[in-house]
Amino acid sequence: MAYPKDYKYTKEHEWIQVKGNTATVGITDHAQESLGDIVFVELPKVGAQVEAGKSFGTVESVKAVSELYAPASGKVVEVNESLNQGPEAVNQDAHKAWMIKLELTNPSQADGLMSADDYEKYVAEEK
Amino acid sequence: MHRKLGAKMVDFGGWDMPVEYPASGGLVKEHLAVRSGVGMFDVSHMGDILIRGPQALDAVQWISMNDASKLQEGQAHYSALLYPEGTFVDDVIVHKMGQNDYLLVINAGTREKDHSWVRKNVSKFRCHADDVGDYYTQIAIQGPKAQATLQKLTNIDLSQIKNYWFKHGTVCNLPNTLIARTGYTAEDGFEIYVPSDVPTSERVWNEVTEAGKEFSIVPCGLGARNTLRLEGKMALYGHEISDTINVLEAALDRYCKMEKADFVGKAALEKVKAAGVKRILVGLEAVDRGIPRDGYKVFDAQGTEIGYVTSGSPAPFLKKNIALAYVPPQHSEIGHEVFVEIRGQKVKCKVVPTPFYKRPKKA
Numbered sequence: 001m002a003y004p005k006d007y008k009y010t011k012e013h014e015w016i017q018v019k020g021n022t023a024t025v026g027i028t029d030h031a032q033e034s035l036g037d038i039v040f041v042e043l044p045k046v047g048a049q050v051e052a053g054k055s056f057g058t059v060e061s062v063k064a065v066s067e068l069y070a071p072a073s074g075k076v077v078e079v080n081e082s083l084n085q086g087p088e089a090v091n092q093d094a095h096k097a098w099m100i101k102l103e104l105t106n107p108s109q110a111d112g113l114m115s116a117d118d119y120e121k122y123v124a125e126e127k
Numbered sequence: 128m129h130r131k132l133g134a135k136m137v138d139f140g141g142w143d144m145p146v147e148y149p150a151s152g153g154l155v156k157e158h159l160a161v162r163s164g165v166g167m168f169d170v171s172h173m174g175d176i177l178i179r180g181p182q183a184l185d186a187v188q189w190i191s192m193n194d195a196s197k198l199q200e201g202q203a204h205y206s207a208l209l210y211p212e213g214t215f216v217d218d219v220i221v222h223k224m225g226q227n228d229y230l231l232v233i234n235a236g237t238r239e240k241d242h243s244w245v246r247k248n249v250s251k252f253r254c255h256a257d258d259v260g261d262y263y264t265q266i267a268i269q270g271p272k273a274q275a276t277l278q279k280l281t282n283i284d285l286s287q288i289k290n291y292w293f294k295h296g297t298v299c300n301l302p303n304t305l306i307a308r309t310g311y312t313a314e315d316g317f318e319i320y321v322p323s324d325v326p327t328s329e330r331v332w333n334e335v336t337e338a339g340k341e342f343s344i345v346p347c348g349l350g351a352r353n354t355l356r357l358e359g360k361m362a363l364y365g366h367e368i369s370d371t372i373n374v375l376e377a378a379l380d381r382y383c384k385m386e387k388a389d390f391v392g393k394a395a396l397e398k399v400k401a402a403g404v405k406r407i408l409v410g411l412e413a414v415d416r417g418i419p420r421d422g423y424k425v426f427d428a429q430g431t432e433i434g435y436v437t438s439g440s441p442a443p444f445l446k447k448n449i450a451l452a453y454v455p456p457q458h459s460e461i462g463h464e465v466f467v468e469i470r471g472q473k474v475k476c477k478v479v480p481t482p483f484y485k486r487p488k489k490a
Contacts, residue, residue, distance in 0.1 A: 034135075036147055036350070037155040039441045040418055058470065060418055062154050062441050063146070063350045084416075 001029040004095055008071065008110045009119035015095065016071035021107045024098045025071060027059065030123045032094040035061040041083040041090065043068075043099055048076045050102065052109060057099070059090070072109040074102035129169065132346055142172040142235055144349050151345035158351040158443040161312050165270035165339050166347040169332070170311075171323065172235035173265050176245055180254025183227045190248045190391060191221060191231075192374065194384040198223040203291050203309060205382050207374065208244065209392030213399055215368040215377070217241045220309055222293060227254075230305075232265075234364045248391060264328040268335060269316030269355075272342035277317050279338040281306065285317070299331045311352060313359020314486055351443075358442050358484035360410060360451065366421065366437040367408055367451055375399050376453065378408045406434060406453040410481035411465065413448035417474035419467040425452050426466040426473060433458055436467060442483060449483050450476070 007015040013031035017024045032038060040060035050056040050070040057068040078101035083089060089097040104110075114122060130136065134145035147154045160166045178186055187195040193206035200223055208216035217237045222230040233241045242258045249256050268277050274285045283296030283306060293307035298319055310316040321331045336344060353363070362368045367377055374383045374396055385393065385400075413419060419439035427433050439450030450467065458465055461480055466473040 033149065036149075036153045037443075040416075060441075062354060062443060065418075065420065 001093075001095070003028070003116040003119055005116045007095070007116065008113035009116070009122075010069060010071045010113055011122065012067075012069040014069060014071050016110050016113065018072075018104070018107060018110050021104050022077065023072060023074065023102045023104055023110065025100050025102060026096075026098040027068065027090065027094055028119070028123075029094045031066075032091050035059065035064065035066060037062050038087045038090045041087045041099065043079045043083070044076050046076050046079055050074060050076060050100070059087075068099065070102075071113060072102065073105040075105075077101050077103050129346070134346070134348060137349065144172060145169070145346070147348040147350045148346050151347075154348070154350040154354065155443045157345050157347040158354050160343065160345045161270045161314050161316075161347060161351065161355055162444045163271065165268065165272035165276050165342045165344045166312075166351065167332075167335055167339065167344060168267040168269065168347050168352055169264070170267050170318070170352075171264045171328075174233040174235060174238035174241065174258065174260040175263060175265075175320075176231040176233060176242060177224075177257045177259050178229045178231065178245070178249060178254055179227060179257075180252070181227055182252040183229055183254045186249040186252040186254045186256075187221060187229050187231075188388060188390060189252070190245060191219065192383040192390060192392065193221065194387045195221055195223065195229065196387070200225060201292055201294060203293060203307060205291075207368070207379065207382065208241065209374065209390070209396075210370060211391055211395060213373040213375075213392040213395035214370050215364070215372060215374075216244050216370070217364055218362055218368055218379075220307075222305075222307065237364055262323055263320040264323045264331070265318055265320050266331060266335065267310055267312075267316060267318045268339070269310045269312040269314050269347075270342075271315060272339070272344075273314075273316040276335065276339040276342055276344060277306070277319070280334055288317075290315075299334045301327070301331070311361055312355040313361065313482060313484055314355070353438075354440055354443055357438050357440055357449065357451070358444060358482070360482035363438060372453075373399055373404075375404050376406055376408065403456070405455060407456050407459050408437070408451055409454055409459045410479050410483055411436070411439075411450040411452050411467070411476040412479045412483075413450075413467070413474055413476050414464070415475040417467070417469045417472065418448045419450035419452075419469065419474070419476060423450075424468045425454055426468060427458060428464060428466070430466075430473075433465065439467075445483055447483075449479075451481075454478075
């Protein structure tokens with residue numbers, strides 16, 4: 001699956017799409033593929049503060065639990081509640097099945113993350 | 128071979144094993160294929176010990192807890208090797224191959240320990256114990272369509288093999304192949320033992336794949352093997368059973384024949400039986416949102432730690448989050464509520480009847 005060019009990517013396999021001072025966050029297609037069937041997503045509440053590089057939730061497949069790491073700091077303004085009932089949406093299209101929306105503390109914080117091309121190379125090297 | 132199929136591999140007891148096959152749709156698809164159609168597993172990591180000699184039966188009776196004198200030729204049963212404390216060396220399937228000839232199928236992770244333990248404990252009998260695990264590739268074909276799949280490849284009438292019985296016959300043109308109606312999935316199925324050389328193993332694997340095509344057979348990895356056996360409450364060494372857990376705690380006493388002649392562990396188990404167990408294995412189902420997993424702690428309603436989860440996972444067929452756990456007997460009643468700590472949160476679970484899954488009886 002193609003990695004959207006207007007997203008930025010972390011080494012922990014999250015993506016972030018920044019628009020002005022807000023951002024949308026999810027996990028990458030590579031992440032969902034490695035995890036396998038996703039059965040549970042645990043996300044923070046609206047209003048919670050998340051910190052870049054720190055865990056903001058967990059995603060569970062049948063066989064394992066993985067932490068979700070925030071690509072940038074900010075306040076949670078929206079949570080994708082539909083993932084409570086339908087976590088498999090992440091397997092179907094990880095780049096659409098967003099997890100949280102953030103009001104960014106520093107809108108340029110995500111600039112230093114990987115581009116789509118860099119991330120693809122990074123994943124290829126990891127394999 | 129499995130890499131060619133795009134499998135995700137993992138080191139398991141020194142074996143490079145497939146966890147799941149994304150090409151076949153992943154763990155959940157593999158699990159469901161076994162419940163509704165057919166799946167195949169490479170379980171060559173399982174060990175095999177042959178015990179042969181004039182006193183082979185006496186030796187098997189001494190080292191294992193079930194009553195092997197009840198076995199007829201061509202019959203197998205679940206049993207276990209015990210330490211003098213009544214705890215587990217390993218669980219095994221004992222096959223009576225012939226009058227003085229028994230095959231014990233053991234776990235991968237415990238293979239060397241098992242073999243040296245068996246050799247030591249049978250030394251007083253006139254028999255020989257051989258580790259023959261390297262000679263065989265063991266392939267499990269499991270699911271309601273397992274018989275229809277394998278029947279195409281053998282001259283043996285598989286409908287004549289009852290559950291936990293076996294026969295020798297030609298499979299994929301390999302004469303004298305052991306075909307056992309056994310498995311670790313709580314589903315109907317067979318396990319075949321073929322020569323372990325790579326060309327033969329690959330050929331058999333491919334022929335089974337081809338034979339199962341019309342039933343949409345999928346290769347299954349260790350991930351599905353684990354969730355299938357968990358739904359069926361089948362023990363896994365290092366989880367439900369170990370060298371610190373005894374037979375009565377593991378609730379496997381129906382496979383332990385106290386009335387037969389002496390065997391390793393018997394005296395200790397008599398004492399445990401008289402004194403009562405302090406903990407017992409129960410099945411749990413999460414009532415609240417959350418997935419209990421291996422090693423998580425179990426608490427009572429007052430917040431006192433009372434036990435731990437031995438195996439826990441989402442159950443792909445039952446679509447529930449289930450677990451096996453050790454708790455004190457006073458917390459083991461069906462319907463009793465306990466709490467499993469999941470990342471700091473106490474998640475409500477209830478004790479449920481086991482096995483979680485039982486296969487439907489044949490019409």
